[in-house]
Amino acid sequence: MPAEPSDLSRPMARPAALRRAEGARNNSDASIRGRSRRPWSRIALVSLVAAYLILVLGGPLIALAHELIDIGGSAILEALQSPPLRLALMTSIELTLWAVLLNALFGTAGALALSRWRMPGSGLLDALADLPLAVSPVMAGLALMLVFGRRGWMGPLLDLLQLKVTFAFGGLLLATLFVTLPFTIREIVYVLDEVGTSEEEAATTLGASPWQTFWRVTLPNIRYGLGYGLLMTAARSLGEFGAVLVIGGSIAGHTQTATTLIHDALEERDRAAAYGMALLLALASVSLLLLLERAKQRLARRQR
Amino acid sequence: MKIEVEHLRKRFGSFQAVDDVSFSVESGSLVALLGPSGSGKSTILRILAGLEEADSGSVLFGGEAATHLHARLRSVGFVFQHYALFRHMSVEDNVAFGLDVRKVPKERVRARVQELLHLTGLQGLEKRYPAQLSGGQRQRVALARALAPEPRLLLLDEPFGAVDAKVRHELRQWLRRLHDEIGVTSIFVTHDQEEAFSVSDRVIVLRDGRLEQAGSPEEILDRPATEFVACFVGEANVYEAEVSEGVARCGALSVPLRENLQGKVHLVIRSYDLKLWREEPGMATIERVVPLGDRVRVQAYLDGCGPLLAHFPRRSSLLRGIEPGCRAQVELTTVRAYPIVAKAPPS
Numbered sequence: 328m329p330a331e332p333s334d335l336s337r338p339m340a341r342p343a344a345l346r347r348a349e350g351a352r353n354n355s356d357a358s359i360r361g362r363s364r365r366p367w368s369r370i371a372l373v374s375l376v377a378a379y380l381i382l383v384l385g386g387p388l389i390a391l392a393h394e395l396i397d398i399g400g401s402a403i404l405e406a407l408q409s410p411p412l413r414l415a416l417m418t419s420i421e422l423t424l425w426a427v428l429l430n431a432l433f434g435t436a437g438a439l440a441l442s443r444w445r446m447p448g449s450g451l452l453d454a455l456a457d458l459p460l461a462v463s464p465v466m467a468g469l470a471l472m473l474v475f476g477r478r479g480w481m482g483p484l485l486d487l488l489q490l491k492v493t494f495a496f497g498g499l500l501l502a503t504l505f506v507t508l509p510f511t512i513r514e515i516v517y518v519l520d521e522v523g524t525s526e527e528e529a530a531t532t533l534g535a536s537p538w539q540t541f542w543r544v545t546l547p548n549i550r551y552g553l554g555y556g557l558l559m560t561a562a563r564s565l566g567e568f569g570a571v572l573v574i575g576g577s578i579a580g581h582t583q584t585a586t587t588l589i590h591d592a593l594e595e596r597d598r599a600a601a602y603g604m605a606l607l608l609a610l611a612s613v614s615l616l617l618l619l620e621r622a623k624q625r626l627a628r629r630q631r
Numbered sequence: 632m633k634i635e636v637e638h639l640r641k642r643f644g645s646f647q648a649v650d651d652v653s654f655s656v657e658s659g660s661l662v663a664l665l666g667p668s669g670s671g672k673s674t675i676l677r678i679l680a681g682l683e684e685a686d687s688g689s690v691l692f693g694g695e696a697a698t699h700l701h702a703r704l705r706s707v708g709f710v711f712q713h714y715a716l717f718r719h720m721s722v723e724d725n726v727a728f729g730l731d732v733r734k735v736p737k738e739r740v741r742a743r744v745q746e747l748l749h750l751t752g753l754q755g756l757e758k759r760y761p762a763q764l765s766g767g768q769r770q771r772v773a774l775a776r777a778l779a780p781e782p783r784l785l786l787l788d789e790p791f792g793a794v795d796a797k798v799r800h801e802l803r804q805w806l807r808r809l810h811d812e813i814g815v816t817s818i819f820v821t822h823d824q825e826e827a828f829s830v831s832d833r834v835i836v837l838r839d840g841r842l843e844q845a846g847s848p849e850e851i852l853d854r855p856a857t858e859f860v861a862c863f864v865g866e867a868n869v870y871e872a873e874v875s876e877g878v879a880r881c882g883a884l885s886v887p888l889r890e891n892l893q894g895k896v897h898l899v900i901r902s903y904d905l906k907l908w909r910e911e912p913g914m915a916t917i918e919r920v921v922p923l924g925d926r927v928r929v930q931a932y933l934d935g936c937g938p939l940l941a942h943f944p945r946r947s948s949l950l951r952g953i954e955p956g957c958r959a960q961v962e963l964t965t966v967r968a969y970p971i972v973a974k975a976p977p978s
Contacts, residue, residue: 525715528682531702532709533729534780547719
C-alpha cells in the first residue's frame, strides 16, 4: 500500500491548561502580525505590559528578597528551626498531602460522574463544582463553622462521636478541601469531554469490564490532566489562608499553618519567622510551578 | 452467525432515529447499511453492538435473543468511525486488548497478535503508537483489534470515511478480500453508494429511520422499490408528469407506462439511462459538457420539462458535435414512474 497522508483531523485530548497556553500563543502571533505595520504602538504596548508585570509581580518578589537579606541568613535559619514554625510547616504539609489524596479520589470520581453520566440536574452539579472559585475563602470558613461548629447543624452528632472539627485538624482539612475542590474536577472533566467516549465503548465491545475499562483506558487518558489538577491542588493547599484561619483559629502548635504563622509572626514583629516561612512557601511554589510547566509539556508532547 | 432484526425502534428525544426496521443478515455475508446522514444506520449498528438499547423490537444472534445482552458479552467486533484506538497503547497492545481482558495466556495472545498483524499487513509497526500511523494504517489496526477475539459478528461504522479517496478505494478491495478470507458475518454503514455496491453482497437502503429496500446490489440498481431508492442510487433526473391513457407527458417528453398509474407521477431517469445526439430541431438544448476522467457529463435543458443530466463514456460516438448551445434529440432507455405521495421527495 502506498504512503498515506497522516490524518490530523482526529480530535485529541487537550487539557484546559494546554488549550489556554496555545490560545495565548496564537493570540500573540495574531497580534504581532496585526501590529507589524505600527511598530510604535507595539513597543508602547509591550513596555506597558512589562511595567505592569514588574510592578505587580516583580516588585513584591524583589522586596521579599531584600527583606530576607536585611534580616540575615543566620537569623532566618535559626527561626526556621523553632518548634512552632516546624509544627506549622508540618501541619501545612500534612494538609496538602491529605488534600491531594482525597482530591485524587473524589476529583476523579466526580469528574467521571459529571462527564459520563449526564442526567437531569447535572448542569446544577456542574455549576456547583465551580462555586469554591467564586466564593471568598473566609466566607467558606464561616459557612463551615455554621455546619460543624459546636452550635452548628452537625454539632450534636459530632459531640456524640466525640469528634472535633472546628479548631482542629479536621476543620483545616475540610476548609482546604472546599477551596481545592474545583481544580481536579475541572481539569479531568475537560479532558474526558475532549477524549470522548468511543475508546471506552471500544474497550466494552472488546469484552472489558467497567473496572478494566477504567484502569486500562480511562485513567491513562486522564493521567496528565489529573496530575495537573493535583499540582494546582497542592499549590492552593499550601497557600490557603482565610478559610483555615476562620475555622482553625491558628492555635500555635495545633492548628497554625504556614500561612497563618506568617500572619501571627508579623503581628508579633518576629520578622525572621515571618519572612523565613514566606521564603519556604515561595520555594515550594516555584518547584510546583516548574512541575506544572513540565506536566504541560508532557501534555503538549502527547498531542503529536 | 445469522443476524435477525425485528421491528426495531429507537427514539432520541423527539427524533425517531429508527422506525420499525426489520431485516436479516445471512451467516458469513457482508452487508451494507446505506443511507444519507440521519437515516438511522449508525444507530442500528450501535444497537447491534449493544452500545445503544432499542426502545422496542428484538435482535437475534444465530436464532438466540440478544436484545438485552450486555455489549461486552456479545462478542461483536466494532470498528469505530474514527477508529477509537487506545492512544496510549502501542499497535501490539491495541490488538492484544480484547484477549488480555479475557485473561488469555500470554503466549497465545502473542501468537494471535502476530497472526492478525500479518493478516492486516501491519508487521513492523508493532511498537508504533496510533498518533504515528497514517489514516489507512489506523483503520487496519482498528480492524485487527476488533478481529483479535474472534467475534461472531463484525460491525464497521463508516469504515472508510476518514481516509482520502485513493486509500479508500484500496481499503475497500482489501476489506472485501479479507472478508472472503476469514468469512465473519459483517455489517458496515456507509452513505456512499459506490462503496456499498462495490464491497457488499447485500445492500439495505435506509431513509429517515425506515427501511426502503433490502436486496442484492443488482436488485437495488435495476429494480428500485421506491422513488427514493431510484433517486438516491446514481444521479437521476426527476420530472413531474401527467398520465393520461397510459402515457406520461411532461413538456417534450411522452413516455408510455407499463405500470397502471393515474394522475400525477414522478418520472425518474438515471443519468446513464438515456441517449442524446445532435439533431435539429430536437427536444433539448445543450448547456454544458464536462469531462470527468473516463466519463463526460452533459447538462442540457429539456424543452418544457427541466434540466437534464446525462453521462456518457468519454469516447462515445453520440458525443460527436455535442457542444453548448446546440440542439439535441433525446431517447430514454429506462424510465421509472412513481406516484407522487403527499410527502415531498428528497432533493
